[in-house]
Amino acid sequence: MVGEHQTHHHNMLVSLALLLAAAFGLWVFFQIQRPKNFPPGPPPIPLFGNLLEIQLDNPIADLERLAKRYGNVYGLFLGSRPAVVIHGVSALKRALVNKSADFSDRAEDLFVRHAAHTKAQAPGVVLSPYNSGWREHRRFTLMTLRNFGLGKQSMEDRILGETRRVMEFLEQSDGEPINPETLFHKAASNIIFQVLFAKRFDNEDDSMKFFTNFFRETSKIINGPWSLLYDSFPAVRYLPLPFKRGFEMFKMSHERYLEMFVETKKTRVPGKPRHFVDAYLDELEKRGDEAFFSEDQLCAIILDLHFAGTDTTANTLLSGLLYLMKYPHIQEYCQQEIDKVMQGKNEVSFEDRVQMPYVQAVIHEIQRTANTVPLSVFHCTTRDTELMGYSIPKGTLIIPNLSSVLNEKGQWKSSHEFNPENFLNENGEFVQPEAFMPFSTGPRVCLGEGLARMELFIILVSLLRKFRFIWPEDAEEPDLTPVFGVTQTPKPYSLKVQVRSRC
Numbered sequence: 256m257v258g259e260h261q262t263h264h265h266n267m268l269v270s271l272a273l274l275l276a277a278a279f280g281l282w283v284f285f286q287i288q289r290p291k292n293f294p295p296g297p298p299p300i301p302l303f304g305n306l307l308e309i310q311l312d313n314p315i316a317d318l319e320r321l322a323k324r325y326g327n328v329y330g331l332f333l334g335s336r337p338a339v340v341i342h343g344v345s346a347l348k349r350a351l352v353n354k355s356a357d358f359s360d361r362a363e364d365l366f367v368r369h370a371a372h373t374k375a376q377a378p379g380v381v382l383s384p385y386n387s388g389w390r391e392h393r394r395f396t397l398m399t400l401r402n403f404g405l406g407k408q409s410m411e412d413r414i415l416g417e418t419r420r421v422m423e424f425l426e427q428s429d430g431e432p433i434n435p436e437t438l439f440h441k442a443a444s445n446i447i448f449q450v451l452f453a454k455r456f457d458n459e460d461d462s463m464k465f466f467t468n469f470f471r472e473t474s475k476i477i478n479g480p481w482s483l484l485y486d487s488f489p490a491v492r493y494l495p496l497p498f499k500r501g502f503e504m505f506k507m508s509h510e511r512y513l514e515m516f517v518e519t520k521k522t523r524v525p526g527k528p529r530h531f532v533d534a535y536l537d538e539l540e541k542r543g544d545e546a547f548f549s550e551d552q553l554c555a556i557i558l559d560l561h562f563a564g565t566d567t568t569a570n571t572l573l574s575g576l577l578y579l580m581k582y583p584h585i586q587e588y589c590q591q592e593i594d595k596v597m598q599g600k601n602e603v604s605f606e607d608r609v610q611m612p613y614v615q616a617v618i619h620e621i622q623r624t625a626n627t628v629p630l631s632v633f634h635c636t637t638r639d640t641e642l643m644g645y646s647i648p649k650g651t652l653i654i655p656n657l658s659s660v661l662n663e664k665g666q667w668k669s670s671h672e673f674n675p676e677n678f679l680n681e682n683g684e685f686v687q688p689e690a691f692m693p694f695s696t697g698p699r700v701c702l703g704e705g706l707a708r709m710e711l712f713i714i715l716v717s718l719l720r721k722f723r724f725i726w727p728e729d730a731e732e733p734d735l736t737p738v739f740g741v742t743q744t745p746k747p748y749s750l751k752v753q754v755r756s757r758c
């Protein structure tokens with residue numbers, strides 16, 4: 256009896272020891288090694304890395320806290336994947352500009368890359384590795400945007416045309432509160448779509464609804480909690496988690512683009528490009544079999560330009576109206592300057608900005624506070640490199656914290672409030688501090704910056720000239736806290752417009 260009891264006891268001890276050994280083994284197995292001389296950061300715990308110390312649905316405040324503790328360049332582990340977060344204008348310029356050849360790659364193994372459904376040989380532009388294919392496509396895209404009107408009247412006309420439709424819609428609201436959530440997505444989407452396919456969609460069109468939802472939803476999935484989990488733990492990728500929705504939507508978008516592509520090819524006349532797609536096909540024929548250009552690559556770029564060109568501009572405009580309603584005196588001051596400069600003119604042109612320093616300052620301040628792409632598009636190192644004395648291995652994920660620069664103490668007259676003085680000197684002239692970096696910096700800087708600036712100016716000036724934007728009396732105070740994602744959006748709100756009587 257006693258012997259039996261002892262054996263049982265013994266067995267239990269052995270099991271416990273085995274369990275502890277297994278746990279220890281797992282702990283050691285998942286132990287995360289900091290690469291030698293890696294930037295300092297919070298100690299990663301096995302398996303999870305540092306994921307448990309950042310708020311996954313909006314890490315901005317935590318990233319700020321960690322920078323205070325560890326400095327402007329610090330290491331962070333997403334699961335076992337090492338990443339380096341870069342804060343502040345000085346460190347960011349050192350990495351993305353001074354060492355651009357080391358810091359301009361994109362990571363392969365991420366949700367966004369997998370979901371965008373692009374083939375390895377056809378990564379598009381936004382997510383392309385830093386190589387000759389990227390360089391040639393970037394150059395070609397910028398050139399073709401210019402050929403189809405950027406910097407010329409024809410692009411301004413497209414923007415004005417879409418602005419007129421926005422104004423018609425607002426006018427019909429007849430003083431009743433409206434929800435502007437998708438208003439600017441439709442306008443921005445049509446502007447870039449006219450370049451891509453010489454085509455636009457009416458608001459009620461099924462494709463317009465699809466793309467608007469697609470951009471709005473997926474921009475919250477990318478960099479959101481589920482895509483962070485996807486990026487951190489390869490094992491969860493096969494589970495039916497909400498990132499699957501992202502995959503589905505990208506796939507559906509692909510099918511739609513393909514249909515339009517096949518359709519427009521039917522009426523194409525080689526050498527007589529009507530739009531971006533024709534111009535690309537001409538280039539493809541000219542180059543023959545050269546590896547970089549292909550129809551798959553064209554499809555990837557259509558998605559890139561449509562997505563990057565819509566959600567960014569639209570969310571910036573949405574934030575802009577919110578701020579202008581929150582600060583009606585700033586809105587009024589803009590309107591006075593607009594009335595003065597536009598006297599006797601029919602429509603605004605991009606050139607008028609030179610005479611509108613205050614409006615320019617307000618638009619820049621909108622971009623600064625809207626903080627539309629807070630963590631840029633993640634970069635990646637092309638080779639083993641160094642930054643501020645630390646070593647960063649090849650293939651490390653780089654998170655450029657643009658948000659930290661746009662709010663950086665010491666770079667702005669007032670960094671924590673909406674204040675157009677941030678962009679005005681003592682003579683009331685417009686100035687742009689070097690920390691104005693909403694489009695990022697270095698060779699990967701936003702390719703659509705020129706178009707975006709033109710859109711923001713023409714749309715906002717036209718709208719402010721015609722309407723007064725009013726926060727509905729019965730609504731709660733405006734909430735300026737953005738909803739996080741690869742692009743940020745203001746919280747849903749309603750607005751009222753009043754047609755201004757111009758004197």
Ligand code: HEM
Nearest residue numbers: 380381563564567568628631632694695699701702703707
């Ligand atoms: C207010 C509007 C916009 C903002 C705030 C914005 C911001 C950005 C940012 C932060 C990046 C990442 C840069 C980096 O990786 O360091 C980017 C890249 C890019 N943007 Fe924009 N963008 C805007 C509008 C546009 C428009 C209208 C287009 C379309 C023509 C566009 C096309 C692109 C493309 C193609 C890239 C990838 C560039 C590359 O990887 O080489 N963007 N943008």
